[in-house]
Amino acid sequence: MEPRQSEEHPACANPTERKSHHSEKVKTNLTSRLNRIEGQVRGIKKMIENDTYCDDVLNQISAVQSALNSVGKILLEGHLRSCVTERLQEGDTEVIEELLTTVKKLMK
Amino acid sequence: MEPRQSEEHPACANPTERKSHHSEKVKTNLTSRLNRIEGQVRGIKKMIENDTYCDDVLNQISAVQSALNSVGKILLEGHLRSCVTERLQEGDTEVIEELLTTVKKLMK
Amino acid sequence: MEPRQSEEHPACANPTERKSHHSEKVKTNLTSRLNRIEGQVRGIKKMIENDTYCDDVLNQISAVQSALNSVGKILLEGHLRSCVTERLQEGDTEVIEELLTTVKKLMK
Amino acid sequence: MEPRQSEEHPACANPTERKSHHSEKVKTNLTSRLNRIEGQVRGIKKMIENDTYCDDVLNQISAVQSALNSVGKILLEGHLRSCVTERLQEGDTEVIEELLTTVKKLMK
Numbered sequence: 001m002e003p004r005q006s007e008e009h010p011a012c013a014n015p016t017e018r019k020s021h022h023s024e025k026v027k028t029n030l031t032s033r034l035n036r037i038e039g040q041v042r043g044i045k046k047m048i049e050n051d052t053y054c055d056d057v058l059n060q061i062s063a064v065q066s067a068l069n070s071v072g073k074i075l076l077e078g079h080l081r082s083c084v085t086e087r088l089q090e091g092d093t094e095v096i097e098e099l100l101t102t103v104k105k106l107m108k
Numbered sequence: 109m110e111p112r113q114s115e116e117h118p119a120c121a122n123p124t125e126r127k128s129h130h131s132e133k134v135k136t137n138l139t140s141r142l143n144r145i146e147g148q149v150r151g152i153k154k155m156i157e158n159d160t161y162c163d164d165v166l167n168q169i170s171a172v173q174s175a176l177n178s179v180g181k182i183l184l185e186g187h188l189r190s191c192v193t194e195r196l197q198e199g200d201t202e203v204i205e206e207l208l209t210t211v212k213k214l215m216k
Numbered sequence: 217m218e219p220r221q222s223e224e225h226p227a228c229a230n231p232t233e234r235k236s237h238h239s240e241k242v243k244t245n246l247t248s249r250l251n252r253i254e255g256q257v258r259g260i261k262k263m264i265e266n267d268t269y270c271d272d273v274l275n276q277i278s279a280v281q282s283a284l285n286s287v288g289k290i291l292l293e294g295h296l297r298s299c300v301t302e303r304l305q306e307g308d309t310e311v312i313e314e315l316l317t318t319v320k321k322l323m324k
Numbered sequence: 325m326e327p328r329q330s331e332e333h334p335a336c337a338n339p340t341e342r343k344s345h346h347s348e349k350v351k352t353n354l355t356s357r358l359n360r361i362e363g364q365v366r367g368i369k370k371m372i373e374n375d376t377y378c379d380d381v382l383n384q385i386s387a388v389q390s391a392l393n394s395v396g397k398i399l400l401e402g403h404l405r406s407c408v409t410e411r412l413q414e415g416d417t418e419v420i421e422e423l424l425t426t427v428k429k430l431m432k
Contacts, residue, residue: 034149034152048135053120055191081420093409215323236376264355270399278429291385
């Protein structure tokens with residue numbers, strides 16, 4: 001499990017400009033996954049241009065959706081373990097309403 | 109509704125190299141949507157690099173998921189109205205098993 | 217694989233009163249799954265009445281969603297292999313528009 | 325918005341037997357939704373027994389899925405605003421790992 005940021009983080013506390021505070025390791029992981037997704041999307045464009053059989057293209061879209069879901073889950077993990085925990089422990093319950101709105105969009 | 113390809117299409121019939129046969133209008137629509145998605149994915153990478161607050165990034169991911177779903181639905185429409193219909197009407201029921209496998213991946 | 221209904225089925229052809237034509241085996245399978253789902257839903261009600269911890273209830277809801285998805289996939293299989301195939305092979309392409317509307321609701 | 329339980333709740337704090345603490349209003353709402361879902365599931369069983377056309381049954385399944393999703397979202401709301409908030413503010417971060425596991429199951 002990613003070592004949680006033990007010390008309070010000004011990044012989340014400042015309502016005017018909230019920042020995330022992922023470790024470099026998590027950021028590198030997310031960036032490499034997004035690079036791959038970007039390449040897959042370009043690949044799908046190519047398939048359309050080349051009149052690739054639709055079933056093959058649909059399967060590629062499903063693969064990109066899964067890859068995106070994984071990125072979303074990594075982000076949600078980091079967010080819950082850092083900013084949500086810190087803001088709540090500082091008594092800032094508004095983060096719960098914000099979290100609810102976002103999680104509902106990600107739910108089936 | 110997109111004018112259905114009335115005449116038989118060799119594109120779907122040839123098992124060794126099946127091709128889709130979207131109209132130019134559909135291909136342009138799909139390509140411009142995929143261009144936008146590609147840009148959004150690059151934007152999410154930028155957000156990660158700039159330590160953008162996770163909630164904002166998660167909302168962007170949800171937007172890309174919806175955009176991808178729309179592309180999938182347009183493709184499925186074209187596929188069902190052309191290749192699936194033509195192959196079935198030529199007695200090639202294998203297309204149903206292929207369709208089932210793909211649709212199950214796209215289902216909740 | 218469920219033996220496909222080879223002979224033409226009036227069940228699907230009659231637009232005024234279309235019927236499905238599952239085998240008894242499929243119907244028994246679907247009914248027993250739905251019985252279990254019904255019991256699970258009653259169980260969730262009980263959990264709510266007994267103030268069961270929300271996380272446990274949410275996990276039960278996720279289990280019922282998966283069970284329902286499985287029933288949906290069995291039905292879609294039967295539908296595609298029988299009525300959709302038969303109606304298309306009789307030249308009735310309206311079934312494709314109907315199928316598209318339904319599948320889109322089941323997609324993510 | 326449902327009045328948040330301001331005072332500390334022993335219901336969530338006791339690890340051996342955690343309880344939810346919904347208001348009677350929320351419990352009544354959840355119970356009536358679950359009654360309706362139970363009825364819909366029984367209705368789907370009836371449709372199968374009566375060989376109802378598959379497309380109609382699939383649409384009913386989609387309706388039950390949406391109804392279940394709504395119940396899940398109401399529960400998640402209550403859970404986040406009460407137990408998750410209270411346990412975190414008491415320094416019990418284990419609730420975050422528990423929440424992550426559950427939310428991932430509910431995500432696309």
